[in-house]
Amino acid sequence: MSKGTLYDKVWKKHVVGKLPDGRVQFFIGRHLMHEVTSPQAFEELRERKIKVKRPDLTYAILDHVIPTKCRTRPFKDKKAELMTATLESNVKQAKITYFGPGKGQGVCHVVFPEKGIIWPGQTGACGDSHTATHGAFGSIYLGIGTTQVRDLLATQTLALDPKKDKLKVKRINFEGNLQAGVSAKDLILYTINKLTVKGGNGFAYELSGSTVDNMSMEERMTMCNMGIEGGARVCYVNPDDTTFKYLLGREFAPKQDFRKAVQSWRKVASNKDAEYDSEVTINSSAVEPMVTWGTSPDQAVAVNQIVPCTKDGLGLIDPYEALDSCSYMNLIPGQNVNDIEINVAFIGSCTNGRLSDLEDAAKVLEGNKVKVKTLVVPGSEQVKYEAEMLGLDLIFKRAGAEWRNPGCSMCLAMSPDTLEGYNVTASTSNRPFKGRQGQETRTHLMSPAGVASSAIEGRIADPRPYLMRW
Amino acid sequence: MKKLVIKENMIVGIKGTGIPKPQPNLNTDDILPARFLKEITFSNMGNYVFIDERYKDGKEVKEHPFNDPNYKGANILLAGENFGCGSSREHAPQGLHRFGIDAIVAGESMAEIFWGNCASLGVPGVTVSNEELAKVVDYVTQNPKSQLDIDLKKKMLTYGNQKVKFNIPEGQRESFVTGLWDVVTVLKHYEPRTDAFANKLDYLSFL
Numbered sequence: 001m002s003k004g005t006l007y008d009k010v011w012k013k014h015v016v017g018k019l020p021d022g023r024v025q026f027f028i029g030r031h032l033m034h035e036v037t038s039p040q041a042f043e044e045l046r047e048r049k050i051k052v053k054r055p056d057l058t059y060a061i062l063d064h065v066i067p068t069k070c071r072t073r074p075f076k077d078k079k080a081e082l083m084t085a086t087l088e089s090n091v092k093q094a095k096i097t098y099f100g101p102g103k104g105q106g107v108c109h110v111v112f113p114e115k116g117i118i119w120p121g122q123t124g125a126c127g128d129s130h131t132a133t134h135g136a137f138g139s140i141y142l143g144i145g146t147t148q149v150r151d152l153l154a155t156q157t158l159a160l161d162p163k164k165d166k167l168k169v170k171r172i173n174f175e176g177n178l179q180a181g182v183s184a185k186d187l188i189l190y191t192i193n194k195l196t197v198k199g200g201n202g203f204a205y206e207l208s209g210s211t212v213d214n215m216s217m218e219e220r221m222t223m224c225n226m227g228i229e230g231g232a233r234v235c236y237v238n239p240d241d242t243t244f245k246y247l248l249g250r251e252f253a254p255k256q257d258f259r260k261a262v263q264s265w266r267k268v269a270s271n272k273d274a275e276y277d278s279e280v281t282i283n284s285s286a287v288e289p290m291v292t293w294g295t296s297p298d299q300a301v302a303v304n305q306i307v308p309c310t311k312d313g314l315g316l317i318d319p320y321e322a323l324d325s326c327s328y329m330n331l332i333p334g335q336n337v338n339d340i341e342i343n344v345a346f347i348g349s350c351t352n353g354r355l356s357d358l359e360d361a362a363k364v365l366e367g368n369k370v371k372v373k374t375l376v377v378p379g380s381e382q383v384k385y386e387a388e389m390l391g392l393d394l395i396f397k398r399a400g401a402e403w404r405n406p407g408c409s410m411c412l413a414m415s416p417d418t419l420e421g422y423n424v425t426a427s428t429s430n431r432p433f434k435g436r437q438g439q440e441t442r443t444h445l446m447s448p449a450g451v452a453s454s455a456i457e458g459r460i461a462d463p464r465p466y467l468m469r470w
Numbered sequence: 471m472k473k474l475v476i477k478e479n480m481i482v483g484i485k486g487t488g489i490p491k492p493q494p495n496l497n498t499d500d501i502l503p504a505r506f507l508k509e510i511t512f513s514n515m516g517n518y519v520f521i522d523e524r525y526k527d528g529k530e531v532k533e534h535p536f537n538d539p540n541y542k543g544a545n546i547l548l549a550g551e552n553f554g555c556g557s558s559r560e561h562a563p564q565g566l567h568r569f570g571i572d573a574i575v576a577g578e579s580m581a582e583i584f585w586g587n588c589a590s591l592g593v594p595g596v597t598v599s600n601e602e603l604a605k606v607v608d609y610v611t612q613n614p615k616s617q618l619d620i621d622l623k624k625k626m627l628t629y630g631n632q633k634v635k636f637n638i639p640e641g642q643r644e645s646f647v648t649g650l651w652d653v654v655t656v657l658k659h660y661e662p663r664t665d666a667f668a669n670k671l672d673y674l675s676f677l
Contacts, residue, residue: 021641054668079508147590154654157660159656254676255677260676
C-alpha cells in the first residue's frame with residue numbers, strides 16, 4: 001500500500017464519507033464535459049426533476065463532432081448538429097460555463113488547462129478516457145461513464161469502491177536528458193512499449209525524475225494523456241514551479257489568493273519518504289523517435305528499426321498479437337519501418353494539439369513540401385490564434401498542408417474528417433486501433449515532428465535530419 | 471453506522487400481469503437493435519424493444535407478445551435462460567423499462583451485466599428453474615389477465631394458487647428492499663454532509 005504520495009493525499013482529502021454498500025462518496029472539484037457523453041445524463045436529471053448541483057464547478061466544450069473546415073450552423077451532419085444543439089441548450093439551462101465556437105472552443109483536454117481551470121491537488125472527472133491528461137498539474141482526474149456523469153451532475157460526487165477504484169501507485173523515474181529531436185510523445189510511446197498496455201492496470205502512474213522535472217507543462221500533458229493507453233486510469237506529475245508559473249495569470253486561475261494557493265499546492269506533492277507499490281526507472285537518453293507499427297499503442301519501435309520479429313525485439317509484446325497486428329497493418333515482421341508508405345498525415349488532438357507541438361512540426365516543414373494529404377488541426381482557438389501570430393499557419397500552407405479549425409478531427413471517426421477507404425496515416429493522436437480514424441484506415445502514431453517528416457517523405461521517416469538544420 | 475433506508479425507493483415486491491418471451495439466450499441486440507444506439511438519449515427506447523421481431527416488412531406481427539393486446543399493460547416479463555446476453559449496452563434495459571416492464575422472471579440464469587444494469591434502474595430480475603419457468607409461461611398464456619406477485623422479502627413468486635421460490639443476488643435484493651438501488655438518490659441523501667464538506671475544501675474558495 002502506497003503512503004504519502006500525491007495520490008494518497010488527494011484521494012484522502014476528497015472522501016466525503018462512507019456509503020451503506022461499502023463504497024465511499026468521493027467529491028469532484030471539477031466536472032469537465034463535452035457533447036458526446038453528457039446528453040443522456042442531462043435527460044435523466046430532467047426526467048427526475050433534479051437540478052445540476054454545482055454548475056459553478058462544471059465546464060463544457062464542443063470538440064468531438066465539430067467540423068474543422070466549415071463550422072457554419074446547422075452542421076451538415078444531422079447527428080452532430082443535434083448533439084451540439086442539445087449540449088448548448090443543456091448548458092444554457094443549467095448555467096454552466098461553455099467554451100463554444102468563437103468563445104475559446106477546442107479539444108477539451110487542451111482548452112481546460114489553457115484557461116487555468118485545472119489546479120494541483122484537485123479532483124476532476126470527465127466522460128472521456130483521456131481525462132488523465134490533467135494529472136500533469138498534480139491532480140487526480142478520472143475518466144468516467146455516462147451513469148457517473150449523471151451522479152456527478154446531480155451531486156458533485158461519485159460512489160467509488162475503495163477496493164477497486166483506489167489504485168496502487170507506481171512511480172516511473174525518467175532519468176537523463178532527451179536527445180535532440182526526441183519529444184515527450186516519443187518518451188511515452190517508448191514507456192508504454194516497455195511496460196505494455198496492461199502494465200498500468202490497477203495503478204496510478206506517478207511520472208517523476210529529472211526528465212519530467214525539466215519538461216514544460218505541455219510536454220507533461222502529452223505524457224499523462226497517454227497514461228491511459230498504458231492501462232493507468234490516473235497518471236500524474238508532482239506540481240512544481242513549472243506548474244505554478246504556467247497557471248499564473250490564466251483566466252480561471254486564482255488571482256488575489258494565488259500566493260496562498262501555491263503554498264497549499266506545494267503540500268500536495270508526494271513526500272520525499274513516500275512509499276510506492278511499485279517503481280521502475282526509464283533511461284530517457286536512450287530513447288529515439290518512435291512509431292507504432294501495430295494496432296495497439298504498445299506496439300512501437302524507434303523510427304530507424306524493423307517491425308520486431310524476435311523475442312528480444314518484441315520484449316513484453318505478445319507475439320501472437322504482434323502477428324495479428326502485422327497482418328492487419330499489411331506488414332512483414334522484420335521489415336524496416338522506414339519502408340511503410342503513408343498517404344495521410346494528421347497533426348493535432350488532445351495528445352499533440354498544443355502550440356509547442358505545432359512549433360515542432362513547423363520546424364520540420366519549413367521550406368519543405370508534403371507528399372501526402374496533411375491536416376494540421378490546432379487544439380484550441382487560442383492555440384490557433386497564437387500559431388497564426390507566429391506565422392506557423394503560413395509555414396504549413398506553404399508546405400502544402402491544410403490549416404484547420406480546432407476539434408478532435410481525425411483522431412477518431414466522429415467528424416467530417418473521418419477517413420474513407422484504405423488509408424495509411426502517420427498521426428500525432430493516441431490510439432492506433434482498428435477503424436478509429438475510419439473503417440479501413442491503418443494508423444501509425446508518432447510525434448508532431450515525426451508526422452511532419454513522414455508527410456514530407458510519404459513514408460515513416462526520422463525527423464532528426466530536418467531538425468538538424470536549425 | 472445506522473442502517474440507511476430510502477423509503478420512497480423501497481421495492482419489496484412487484485405485482486402485475488405477465489408477458490411471455492421465453493426463448494433462451496435472447497441478447498441485447500435482439501432486445502434493442504444496434505442502429506438505435508445512435509440516438510443521443512434514452513427517451514424513445516421503449517418504442518424500439520424487439521422492433522425487428524414485432525414488425526416484418528413494415529407490417530405489425532400480431533402474434534408477437536409485445537404486440538398482442540392480451541398482454542397490454544403487462545409489467546412482468548417472463549424471459550428464457552441467459553436473457554440479456556451480448557453487448558453490455560444500457561439501451562436494452564432502458565428500452566424494456568420504458569416499455570413498461572417493472573420486473574423480469576428468467577429461467578435458470580440471467581446475463582450478469584444486463585442483470586446489474588436492470589438493478590440500477592430499479593427493475594428486479596429473478597430466476598427460477600427452466601421447468602418452473604415453463605409452468606409459469608403456460609399459466610400466463612392461459613390466464614393473461616391473472617395477477618402475478620413477486621415478493622422480494624420472502625423470495626417467492628405467486629401465480630394462480632402456486633408458489634415458487636426464486637433466486638436473486640443477495641446484494642441486489644438488499645438494495646431493493648432498503649431502497650438503495652439508485653445511486654443518485656443515495657448520494658443525494660448525503661447532500662448536507664457533502665455541502666459541509668465542500669464548504670471546508672480550501673481550493674473551492676480561492677479567489
